[in-house]
Amino acid sequence: MRRYIARRVLLLIPTLLVVYTITFVLMHATPGGPWDPAGDKPLPAEVIAELNKAYGLDRPLYRQYFDYLWKALHGDFGPSYTSRSRTVTDIVRETFPVSIQLGLEGMALAILVGIPLGVVGALKQNTWIDYLATFTSIVGISTPNFVAITVMVLIFALSLHWVPTQGWDGPFSKAAILPAIALALGPAAFMARYTRSAMLDVIRQDYIRTARAKGLRESGVIVRHALKNALIPVTTFAGLALANVITGSFFVESVYGVPGIGRYFVTSISGRDYPVILGTILIYAALVAVMNLIVDVLYGLIDPRIRYD
Amino acid sequence: MTDLEEFDIRALAAARRDPSHRDDTLVMDLFAGRISRREFVLRAVAVGFSAAAIGALLAACGASATPTSAPAATSAPAPTAAPTAAATTAPAGGGAATTAPPAATGAAPAATGAAAAAPTAAPPTNLDPNGIYIEMDVTPTDFDPGVTSGSSLDETMQMFDGLADVYSFDQPAPLMAEKWSVSDDQLVWTFNIRKGVKWRSKVKDWDGTEVTAHDFEWTWKRNLDPATKSLYFSTLYNIKGAQDYHEGKGSADGVMVKAIDDYTLQVTLNEPAPYFIRLVGTWTYLPLHKGTIEKNGVKWIEDANCVSNGPFYLDKFAPDTEIVLQRNDNYWGEKALLKSARYIMNADPNTNALTAYQNNEVVIAPVNFANIDRVKADATMKNELHKFPNSGTAFLICDTTNNEILKNQKVRQALYLAIDRKTLNQNILKGTFDDQYADVVMPQGIIGFNPDAALKGTLDDAKKLLADAGYPNGQGIRDLTMSYSSAAGYRALVAQYLQGAYKQLGINVKLNPLEAKAYADWRKSLTTQPFDFYLGNWQSDYEDPFNWYNTLWIKAADFYHSHWTSDEFEQVVAQATKATDPKQREDLYKQAEKLFVASCAVIPWGHYVLNDVIKPWMQNVRINRAPGLLVLRRTYAQKH
Secondary structure (H helix, E strand, O other): HHHHHHHHHHHHHHHHOOOOHHHHHHHOOOOOOOOOOOOOOOOOOHHHHHHHHOOOOOOOOOOHHHHHHHHOOOOOEEEEOOOOOEEHHHHHHHHHHHHHHHHHHHHHHHHHHHHHHHHHHHHOOHHHHHHHHHHHHHHHHHOHHHHHHHHHHHHEEEEEHOOOOOHHHHHEEEEEEEHHHHHHHHHHHHHHHHHHHHHHHHHOOOOHHEEEEEEEOHHHHHHHHHHHHHHHHHHHHHHHHHHHHHHOOOHHHHHHOOOOHHHHHHHHHHOOOOOHHHHHHHHHHHHHHHHHHHHHHHHHHHHHOOOOO | OHHHOOOOOHHHHHHHOOOOOOOOOHHHHHHOOOHHHHHHHHHHHHHHHOOHHHHHHHHHHOOOOOOOOOOOHHOOHHHOOOHHHHOOOOOOOOOOOOOOOOOOOOOOOOOOOOOOOOOOOOOOOOOOOOOOOEEEEOOOOOOOOOOOOOOOEEEHHHOOOOOOOOOOOOOOOOOEEEEEEEOOOOEEEEEEEEOOEOOOOOOOOOOOOOOHHHHHHHHHHHOOHHHHHOOHHHHHOOOOOOOHOOOOOOOOOOHHHHEEEOOOEEEOOOOOOOHHHHHOHHHHHHOOOOOHHHHHHHHHHOOOOOOOOOOOEEEEEOOOEEEEEEEEEHHHHHHOOOEEEEEEOOOOOOHHHHHHHHHHOOOEEEEEOOOOHHHOOOOHHHHHHEEEEEEEEEEEEEEOOOOOOOOOOOHHHHHHOOOOOOHHHHHOOOOOOOOOOOOOOOOOOOOOOOOHHOOOOOOOHHHHHHHHHHHHHHHHOOOEEEEEEEOHHHHHHHHHHHHHHHHHHOOOEEEEEEOHHHHHHHHHHHHOOOOOOEEEEEEEOOOOOOOHHHHHOOEEEOOOOOOOOOOOHHHHHHHHHOOOOOOOHHHHHHHHHHHHHHOOOOEEEEEEEEEEEEEEEEEEEOOOOOOOOEEEOEEEEEEO
16 A cells, blocks of 8 residues: 555656646747736837846746746745735745635535435435435536525625625635535535435445344444445545635635635636746646545545555 | 805806816816815816906806916916916916916926915715725735836825825826926926925834935836836836936936935926826826835835835735725825725626625725616615716727728728717617717817817718728628727627628628737737727826827827828827927817827727716715726715
């Protein structure tokens, strides 16, 4: 197992390198640069040339590629071109924790709601309960989270005044409720579907019949035997969903004014803020890779049939 | 003279019908007693009121027909008398009296003297001393006033005072400079800096130190320094030696801005520039604190390091969450009436602010064509909708040289006439743009504004022009491509409207929306690449024709790459630039406008107007015309 983990960690390096290269190439291939304002007052060409020179953007691309890589390996991800007083590290340090907190809340909610929903659907298959659970899942999957949050804001904030219409006051404040729910919708629905089909598969297995025959209470059968095995496919999904949700949803954060990192994924691209683009994408890639590794390791722990060497 | 009964209503109405009636706020200030008669005369002359109108208005205001404390009686240097030169007659009790102005230049009153203090607004009613202003804004991109090209000004402009206040009123008023004067050759400007203005900062060593002329000199040179990487250094190029210094051909000492002593700043320009007084109120000219910039570098803008001299100071700078300003209680002048101003950071205030407004989380929200219907349908909000005129024009730019079809002026004029501006602005854009005078390029409020420059004609006239040009019913015209940036939603609507309008002429138009930066990139290529036409707009940095004609349209600028010019046009603008007599300058720019509009190189379709909903307890919310800044100096909240 340990050799497996070591091998996977080492594999992270070429993975990230490939991601870095592809991002770098795409970034510079996209028309437009960091200094063209989005409005209608373009800067004179001389000003743009000067700024490019000052930030080293006039050097040949391969030089920029290696320079940035070298600096990044030493922890310097560069300044933000659009927010001059901050470096990429500053931005990540200030916004990433918020996204992590919100993401974890969303995932917790998704798990607490999705898995029971799936279990119930499986156990009461083809009854009205199942149909209701399925319907709810499909609504959750199909509704884009920015639609969900807009509707929720209109109902719960504007009409009922239970929560504010936007803002962030810490993970345990009223302001965290709506964005956490909006972020949880998709993953909860997927987990409900996955759990349901996995459960349906598992409860038809022989060992479940054995457990029942042994005289175990139904709840014991379900939770201690069936669920544990049904969770294997769900774990895969949960790991990736967590990576997604932690890096923040651009829409939810924008609509609700949550100061997370999700917004920077998109604004850095539309603003052509190269260091922030590279920084955010590398973080995302690293997170996904690490989550994948964790999930694979968890497999080995959950499912005794799986062996790594 | 504040009692309404005291003035002659009929005379007032008659004066307002005078075609030179330019600025109703000025008239209202006079009648409400907010400004003195002398101040009114100085400013009315600068704006372009005719002598007759001034006399009539003063007469309507009651008391003697001839203004008493006429400018002749001013203190100090001859320049103060100068502004009267424009109208020549009025103030000096009706006589011709126009000696050539010894100094002072056109539009702006050269020196206002200590006596003419900035006009004050009506006293606040039911003031809440702890009033807070809350707005939703995008995260600032360049918070440093010396660096920014015009973004993120909402917050910084409350924190710093420049030489002149160009945002609170229509005319520049003294601020850090108590008075200013110009030399005979109109090249040397001398500013007398107010004594006793203190910097405000959370750093004890800097808090309470005095702002001097040296701060101005240091800051302007710092903004020109290539190491600062300012985006807007070129706005300082009026100053002699500035360009050489920035390009490395000269030294900082060669930049002709000098602090003669602690309270006198002398600036030498390359050429006469009457609008310079407006420029010095803009953000690149604001004084910054040397100590904090040298110590903290780019981080000087953080709240722990910030040093400022305005009516508000920076209390909290959290660019992902909020920016909070607090009232500066050590401010030298009229203290702000608000306790604090809070800017909530959001990625898209245009979409999200209205919901927060409805929930009373912000006190103001912008209204655009997407949500104006929602506002007008709401019983409360429709009464809270305010319109603010904004100095700017939206237009269609044509390639007049590299294009076999559009190089024909008649074709372009047909395109101009085919636009039904009323329908476009009022129905399609639901009144979020203004169609009044939308048939001329330069907006109202700027000297040289010329509504007579408009071309008149109907759709039939357009068709006839097209036939005259050799394309009856549009036959022979290939498909034309209209490009535009998809950043703001309204452009798609405008493009679709124009596509439909030109279909009526028999012309097929293909639409080409481009992402914001891709559009910026494409536009750069237009110096040489041919194109058909594209949508653009310009909003004034300051209200002077220089910011339009010289900055955008002349051949040397060709800012929008339409490549149009004519010898007559270049000559007229060159003369206007050099003109010292304000009336002559105005006439020349009007002539230029007539030529430019007739060319239809740039076809205007609408003028800017800002729509906002504002909570009824917020008073004196003034969004100034150029460049659309909200000035909080006199804003206050009522108890509610």
